[in-house]
Amino acid sequence: MDVLDLARLQFAVTGSLHFLFVVLTLGLAPLVAIMHTRYARTGSTLDERATRFWGQIYVTNYALGIVTGIVMEFQFGLSWSGLTHYAGDVFGAPLALETLIAFFLESTFLGLWIFGWHRLPTWLHLATIWLVTITAYASAFWIMVANSFLQHPAGSVRDGEVLRLDDFGALLTNPSLSMALPHVLSAGLTVGGFVVMSASAYHLFRRTPDQELFSRSLRMGIWTSFAGTMMVVGFGFAQFGPVTSVQPDKFADRPLAAFGLGMMILIGHLLQLIALALVIVVKWAPRWRFLHPLIVLVTPLPFIAAILGWIAREEGRQPWMIWERLKVADAITPGLTGGQITLSFVGFVGVLTLLAVADYVLIVRVVRRGAHEVALGENPAPAPALTF
Amino acid sequence: MDILWFGVLALLLIGYFVLEGFDLGVGLLLPVTADRDRAIGAIGPFVLANEVWLIAVAGVLFGAFPACENVLSANYEAVVLLLVSWVVRDAGLWFRRRLFTRAFWEWAIALASLGVCLAWGLLLAGLGGFSVPFGLLYGLLIAALFVLHGRRFLDWRLTGGGSPLVTGALAAVPALVPLVGTAGAVVANAAPSANLTVLTFMVLPFVPVLAGAQIWVWRAFGKGPVPAYF
């Protein structure tokens, strides 16, 4: 593989890893916030345990979201300085806004939420998880603005050898963005719903304690998956209009992109059917044990669909970095050597893959351990007795 | 406007050195710390709020000074070392109580903290065109200042000793020197003023929120029992 291939593969792998965690973050954040709201209102132990259990899963998942995100942020500067050279004046703006007015706050508020148990006043503590949710969505918005610019360089003009920002508003009303953003957010809800459903089904099937807690969250997961799949499919089809208006031949002669698209749609319809069937029997689902292993079994599907979606969108953009403006091959850092890209490939892909596996092991462990042994929000150990 | 944004960039980088400085210092000190649970517990609630300053530095670099972004690719190896070490340090914090043995992750945190310091030495020295050995020495100097700062922080947080402000100021010096040295070149490479205006209008309303959130972290976790999540 030459330098260009390695740099592309590195971006694809780290980006996919990042999104696997991000998509669950986007889906779980509002659910955890809703559970926490219930807990703040009722003060019941059941609601508290539910919040802490799903919160622990959220936080464990977030750990990898943030470390993969760090690598993504800097990768543009490392391997793709041609992009910044050509279009940094446009592309840099949404990225800067994402870090300053979304991610910076998200990370700070999440710290307050994680460590604020038994310390912040109830309603302020609750506010932090809603702020985490809002800022996570804001992050998704700005990143999608940046990505949509690559699909369709709206709001920019050519100025000699480079692109300049011409109309900031047009960046935000980019047709490549309008339906893609809700599609991604509903993909998040779909993933979140299926994960909540499946972890609950596991506990119901095993007849572990906390049947009531998991019956409730199974229903919440079913309703979320139902809403999520309806919206993801709706906005998915709604994307075809804008996509074909700005990238008419996107899926015509790009087999990998077309494959990704086709499989995503297939899985999308399947998930929609599953969610529809479950929502009809939602009242009895917690008691129907034969359903539970099946629910656990389909958990990977929404994740796979989400990655396929990105393959469709990004492969469909090839060979362009910025559609009909800048080729990927011209965006790579000039003079990037084989040694350098191999070093970063091994460092990023190797380390992040290992950590991702470790993190999934941990998530599974948190799920299996159940709601009675959750580290998040544990009562602080009593202050050590004075010894003389 | 370009000077204003250079100020923002400088503030964020200095803030990163001051704040993440004590996290990394405590990380470096772990092998010689007796009560590692309490030491990590002391920095725990601050880490997420501290490390994000560097992400903001990268954001401002992209948005306001895109032409300067080539410092990253020009110092490729140092940036890779910085990122991998940073990632491993974070993983150590998240996983320490949960996977394999604690000692494994504590060593990982200590070594990764050292890696971050050395990477900064290489990166900042690289800006001035200095050699690799000089960069490594500069990195060791940074590590030493962070250790000092980390000890002061632990003392302040755990036993109510004097404030870590002075050591914080010292920890920022290694970033200040190259900032002063490159100020002219950075400002000359700012994005067009129309861009900076957009960024200013978008970010300005959030400044009180950004500052408020950071202050809130210090007020909430500056005293009281040491939490035990990490």
Ligand code: HEM
């Ligand atoms: C019948 C169902 C679906 C249809 C018709 C559909 C359609 C589309 C289309 C047209 C794109 C845009 C490609 C581009 O911009 O070039 C896309 C992208 C994407 N899809 Fe789907 N999709 C469906 C289901 C799903 C499901 C179930 C998920 C995940 C749970 C998903 C996740 C994504 C993601 C993450 C992207 C990339 C970002 C974006 O363009 O929004 N899709 N999809």
